Amino acid sequence: MLRNKSYKVLGILMALMLFAGCGAAAEDTAEPELLLGFSQIGSESAWRIGNTRDIESAAEEHGVSLMFENANQSQANQIDAIRRFIAYKVDVIAFSPIVEDGWDNVLMEAREAGIPVILVDRDIKTEIDGLTTCLIGADFYNEGVMAAEYLIRKADELGLESVNIVEITGTENSTPMRQRQAGFADTIAGDERMHILESIDGDFLKSRGAECMRYLLDTYGDEIDVVYSHNDEMTLGALPEIENSDLVPGQDIIIISIDAGQEAIDVLKEGRINCVVECTPNLGDELMETALRLKNGEQVEAVIHPVEQVFSDEMDVDSIGPRGY
Numbered sequence: 670m671l672r673n674k675s676y677k678v679l680g681i682l683m684a685l686m687l688f689a690g691c692g693a694a695a696e697d698t699a700e701p702e703l704l705l706g707f708s709q710i711g712s713e714s715a716w717r718i719g720n721t722r723d724i725e726s727a728a729e730e731h732g733v734s735l736m737f738e739n740a741n742q743s744q745a746n747q748i749d750a751i752r753r754f755i756a757y758k759v760d761v762i763a764f765s766p767i768v769e770d771g772w773d774n775v776l777m778e779a780r781e782a783g784i785p786v787i788l789v790d791r792d793i794k795t796e797i798d799g800l801t802t803c804l805i806g807a808d809f810y811n812e813g814v815m816a817a818e819y820l821i822r823k824a825d826e827l828g829l830e831s832v833n834i835v836e837i838t839g840t841e842n843s844t845p846m847r848q849r850q851a852g853f854a855d856t857i858a859g860d861e862r863m864h865i866l867e868s869i870d871g872d873f874l875k876s877r878g879a880e881c882m883r884y885l886l887d888t889y890g891d892e893i894d895v896v897y898s899h900n901d902e903m904t905l906g907a908l909p910e911i912e913n914s915d916l917v918p919g920q921d922i923i924i925i926s927i928d929a930g931q932e933a934i935d936v937l938k939e940g941r942i943n944c945v946v947e948c949t950p951n952l953g954d955e956l957m958e959t960a961l962r963l964k965n966g967e968q969v970e971a972v973i974h975p976v977e978q979v980f981s982d983e984m985d986v987d988s989i990g991p992r993g994y
């Protein structure tokens with residue numbers, strides 16, 4: 670889908686007409702023209718929808734023409750979109766890779782076409798140097814660490830001697846899944862009280878979160894002390910299943926989630942979630958500024974992480990403001 674472009678071209682034509690004859694003044698005030706192709710993963714979560722909204726509005730604010738493509742959770746669709754961006758000769762390509770593997774061929778095509786590529790949100794695995802210029806996204810490993818640190822504090826506070834954890838993970842082989850799992854596992858590793866009963870793939874989807882939780886309750890019943898879920902959607906899917914088993918989330922089972930979208934924060938305020946680690950979807954400004962720098966041939970930082978925080982029942986939850994996603 671092509672967005673903004675016709676308006677942008679019209680705007681530039683009008684600006685040229687207005688400034689014709691004004692000499693240097695026209696050059697000083699004209700915005701740089703930049704066509705950015707962006708391939709989004711899909712619309713699987715409030716996070717993703719907020720991320721799309723933020724990128725679209727940042728493009729408008731920065732005067733960037735955005736070719737936006739939604740891949741509906743398919744890597745093949747993302748590869749096709751990147752090929753279309755190359756054929757269209759966009760100035761810069763950006764994409765959020767659904768999984769880490771399988772990008773080498775299409776990214777070599779982008780490199781041959783001389784189009785710089787920005788990774789947004791998630792990372793890729795490759796043996797080939799220089800296929801992408803930089804990554805703008807959260808430090809998912811640290812999110813896992815913050816989730817585990819909360820749990821250790823909570824276990825101390827409750828005086829727990831043994832803590833049985835079930836983990837509902839995000840899309841297999843995606844960066845947030847791998848790193849949220851690793852950061853959490855590494856942090857609890859030194860604490861003998863902590864046991865992971867099972868990690869199960871919930872694909873970042875609410876429906877899968879419910880299915881996984883049903884299976885976990887059938888298998889482990891009231892042995893479960895903690896649910897660590899890699900995103901809010903899966904958490905929100907899991908909660909009714911816990912309640913249907915006559916258990917009280919937030920009390921009988923400690924619930925830890927990641928993203929901190931509005932709906933999860935509301936549930937935290939109700940006491941049915943204990944901790945939500947923030948993952949901000951607001952990467953649009955950074956993306957536009959980086960793309961403009963690349964267009965101008967400037968150097969950019971290899972990794973740009975936003976600063977993130979933890980919301981939990983350790984704080985005055987009523988003071989948490991609107992989240993915007």
Ligand code: GYE
Pocket residue numbers: 713714715716717790791807845873899900901902927928948
């Ligand atoms: O946590 C989840 C989304 O990659 C950070 O993807 C993102 C994750 C986010 O679907 O809700």
